[in-house]
Amino acid sequence: MPTAVDSPATAGLVVAGGNRMGAARARRDESLTGWAFAAPFALLFVLFLVVPAVYGLYLSFTGETLTGANGKLIGLANYSEALQDPDMWRSLGNTLWFTLLSTVPLVLLSLAFALLVNLGLPGRWLWRLSFFLPYLLASTVVVLFWSWMYNPKLGLINGVLAELGIAPVAWLQDPNVAMISVVVTTLWWTIGFNFLLYLAALQNIPEQQFEAAAIDGAGKWRQLFSIVVPQLAPTTALILTLQVLASLKVFDQIYMLTNGGPAGSTRSIVQYIYEAGFTGYRFGYSSAISYLFFAIIVLVSIAQYKLINRRSAP
Amino acid sequence: MTVFDRPLSRRRLLSGAAALAGGGLLLGCTPGAGDSASDLSYWHLMSGGDGIVMAGLVDAVNAMNAGFRAEQTVLAWGPPYYTKLAMASAGGRAPDLAVMHASRIAGYAPGGLLEPWDVDLLAEVGVRESDFPPLVWQKGVYDGKLYSIALDTHPFVLYYNTQHAEKAGVTDAIQAMNSPEAFVEVAAKLQRVTGKHGLSYGYLGDGSQMWRLFYTLYRQTGAEMKLVPGSPAQVDEAAAVKVLGFVRSLLNDTIATRSGDGGTATSEFLHGESGLFFGGVWELPVLKESKLPFDARPIPTLFGQQAAYADSHTFVLPRQSTVSPERRRHTYQLVAELLKRSVTWAGAGHIPAYQPVVTSTEYQQLKPQSHYVGIPAYVNYDPDVWFSGAGSDFHKYFAENVQNVYLGSGDPAAGFDGFVQRLNKLLDRPQPV
Numbered sequence: 001m002p003t004a005v006d007s008p009a010t011a012g013l014v015v016a017g018g019n020r021m022g023a024a025r026a027r028r029d030e031s032l033t034g035w036a037f038a039a040p041f042a043l044l045f046v047l048f049l050v051v052p053a054v055y056g057l058y059l060s061f062t063g064e065t066l067t068g069a070n071g072k073l074i075g076l077a078n079y080s081e082a083l084q085d086p087d088m089w090r091s092l093g094n095t096l097w098f099t100l101l102s103t104v105p106l107v108l109l110s111l112a113f114a115l116l117v118n119l120g121l122p123g124r125w126l127w128r129l130s131f132f133l134p135y136l137l138a139s140t141v142v143v144l145f146w147s148w149m150y151n152p153k154l155g156l157i158n159g160v161l162a163e164l165g166i167a168p169v170a171w172l173q174d175p176n177v178a179m180i181s182v183v184v185t186t187l188w189w190t191i192g193f194n195f196l197l198y199l200a201a202l203q204n205i206p207e208q209q210f211e212a213a214a215i216d217g218a219g220k221w222r223q224l225f226s227i228v229v230p231q232l233a234p235t236t237a238l239i240l241t242l243q244v245l246a247s248l249k250v251f252d253q254i255y256m257l258t259n260g261g262p263a264g265s266t267r268s269i270v271q272y273i274y275e276a277g278f279t280g281y282r283f284g285y286s287s288a289i290s291y292l293f294f295a296i297i298v299l300v301s302i303a304q305y306k307l308i309n310r311r312s313a314p
Numbered sequence: 315m316t317v318f319d320r321p322l323s324r325r326r327l328l329s330g331a332a333a334l335a336g337g338g339l340l341l342g343c344t345p346g347a348g349d350s351a352s353d354l355s356y357w358h359l360m361s362g363g364d365g366i367v368m369a370g371l372v373d374a375v376n377a378m379n380a381g382f383r384a385e386q387t388v389l390a391w392g393p394p395y396y397t398k399l400a401m402a403s404a405g406g407r408a409p410d411l412a413v414m415h416a417s418r419i420a421g422y423a424p425g426g427l428l429e430p431w432d433v434d435l436l437a438e439v440g441v442r443e444s445d446f447p448p449l450v451w452q453k454g455v456y457d458g459k460l461y462s463i464a465l466d467t468h469p470f471v472l473y474y475n476t477q478h479a480e481k482a483g484v485t486d487a488i489q490a491m492n493s494p495e496a497f498v499e500v501a502a503k504l505q506r507v508t509g510k511h512g513l514s515y516g517y518l519g520d521g522s523q524m525w526r527l528f529y530t531l532y533r534q535t536g537a538e539m540k541l542v543p544g545s546p547a548q549v550d551e552a553a554a555v556k557v558l559g560f561v562r563s564l565l566n567d568t569i570a571t572r573s574g575d576g577g578t579a580t581s582e583f584l585h586g587e588s589g590l591f592f593g594g595v596w597e598l599p600v601l602k603e604s605k606l607p608f609d610a611r612p613i614p615t616l617f618g619q620q621a622a623y624a625d626s627h628t629f630v631l632p633r634q635s636t637v638s639p640e641r642r643r644h645t646y647q648l649v650a651e652l653l654k655r656s657v658t659w660a661g662a663g664h665i666p667a668y669q670p671v672v673t674s675t676e677y678q679q680l681k682p683q684s685h686y687v688g689i690p691a692y693v694n695y696d697p698d699v700w701f702s703g704a705g706s707d708f709h710k711y712f713a714e715n716v717q718n719v720y721l722g723s724g725d726p727a728a729g730f731d732g733f734v735q736r737l738n739k740l741l742d743r744p745q746p747v
Contacts, residue, residue: 065746
């Protein structure tokens with residue numbers, strides 16, 4: 001799922017020029033100007049992110065509902081209910097399953113496609129375009145035509161299967177198949193972004209390295225594993241991080257394709273949070289699940305950070 | 315000084331811009347707060363064909379120049395609409411008038427999100443209880459107060475292909491079916507004519523569709539479903555199992571396809587590949603457009619008692635923190651005028667609730683609408699509880715437990731038990747509204 005990922009705040013450090021008086025004053029002016037420029041963003045950030053997040057944390061300890069009738073503090077009751085809620089666990093399980101099913105092919109296939117396109121096939125622009133184009137579509141558009149392709153009676157896919165003498169499959173209505181269908185749609189839709197990152201990284205590998213390797217007698221496969229894969233490691237780390245976070249937060253295509261069904265088999269944790277709050281009217285409970293999910297995302301991010309850092313250490 | 319001039323003026327500029335932006339945001343947060351007493355805000359969820367008809371009705375009322383102008387806001391059907399309406403009411407900045415499904419009133423009225431209608435004031439603008447079918451009027455009453463006024467009733471009905479029916483020799487039998495066996499016999503005869511299916515019924519992935527047919531037939535057995543928060547669901551399991559078994563027997567890939575979703579069913583019926591079609595009256599415009607030779611009738615009474623699942627679009631007064639009596643009066647007038655013009659609304663298939671319209675010759679001449687006009691007399695809405703109703707999770711819980719039964723792979727008793735357990739869990743919780 002392509003999600004706008006907040007660029008990590010790159011804190012601009014003001015480097016002191018010396019210890020003379022004028023420098024200190026200039027530094028103060030400069031930082032005032034800096035604050036002035038940052039103020040609009042900071043204001044919106046505080047107003048629409050920090051305040052709601054803190055308020056959400058507070059809500060998670062209350063029984064707050066839509067009408068504001070039950071806003072009393074109830075301690076950890078919401079959290080303990082969530083931990084015992086089979087639907088919460090099921091939705092979380094679905095989300096992790098989706099993350100696994102989508103991340104692995106989204107990394108491996110995008111690398112494979114990038115390598116193929118980088119071979120210098122004729123009509124390279126066409127390949128590049130066709131892998132990347134779906135990524136530009138809105139999720140509603142993607143869902144609209146995939147739901148037609150998956151239609152059990154009139155859909156393209158079952159039509160092809162029928163020609164081959166294979167019985168029709170209820171792609172989105174069979175609990176055993178629905179998640180796979182969602183993953184396939186997601187792959188088709190979002191692979192272009194990873195593909196583009198890989199392609200850019202591939203084109204940055206200096207040609208001389210391949211020439212030198214060739215002179216040393218390294219074949220194509222040797223070059224792939226000894227030059228390309230190691231050189232792409234930082235890109236792979238980036239793609240993996242972005243992809244895991246995006247997949248964990250999956251919502252829109254599932255909501256529109258299956259609405260979490262059949263029988264809850266594709267309901268993601270984000271959809272469960274949405275349902276608890278906006279159709280079940282329990283804002284407190286919904287906030288508690290969001291914070292549990294937030295904790296999981298933080299843990300996953302820390303684990304990934306450690307893993308990647310260890311790998312890139314000498 | 316000059317050193318500071320620029321940053322200061324820049325800051326001033328920034329703060330000015332921020333003030334402007336903030337002001338804009340605040341203004342954007344007050345929906346329907348037109349200052350003039352003659353501008354009424356009206357929220358509804360009619361899109362597509364229904365939306366066009368509703369817009370035409372509003373325009374017609376505005377053209378009267380009766381001292382007010384209604385400004386309609388159309389929001390997406392289902393949870394988005396109900397969430398927004400509830401939040402606007404909870405915040406006291408709701409529109410002057412809104413449309414809600416009758417089945418959702420139970421979730422909104424007790425929470426103080428709606429205000430009751432003043433029956434005397436309604437009578438002044440020409441709207442009285444005697445103008446409505448009793449069950450339809452009663453559905454809007456909660457704790458002795460009237461919270462909603464129905465615009466229509468929109469039931470689940472049976473469409474049939476008149477050409478196929480004639481060929482199969484079942485034209486009269488379609489009107490006379492009164493048992494599951496008789497229904498299967500008609501469907502089988504039609505199947506032999508079409509060579510494909512006898513019946514089209516789209517339900518896959520759509521809990522509301524599964525529920526509409528189930529509840530119609532369940533109520534036909536005389537069984538009830540009472541949901542009272544704090545106590546377990548009162549249901550008749552034997553009746554439910556009987557009905558689920560019957561529905562499953564229809565979905566055997568001969569009478570009707572097992573893999574039918576909404577689109578498949580409509581398209582199958584439109585292409586003459588089936589003779590019967592279970593659908594809502596709102597499907598009527600699409601069928602009419604196709605020039606198919608068809609007619610419609612209520613779903614036949616197969617289990618002894620007349621019953622039909624339906625819902626109604628109703629008018630409600632969402633709670634506003636400050637109410638202007640003059641705007642209120644205009645709102646009453648607006649509702650009365652919309653009701654009096656609802657023969658136009660009937661064009662979209664719905665049965666008008668306002669009886670002077672239903673008894674008019676103009677409506678009686680509408681075919682097939684007038685063939686199912688009697689349904690409001692024995693209509694069944696969703697059980698009255700805060701979590702049921704159109705676009706609610708209630709239908710979803712039904713689907714989660716029953717889809718496998720319909721598909722033929724699940725046990726009817728186990729499926730229904732799962733649904734009841736889910737209901738009990740919700741009934742056990744404190745009510746959030």
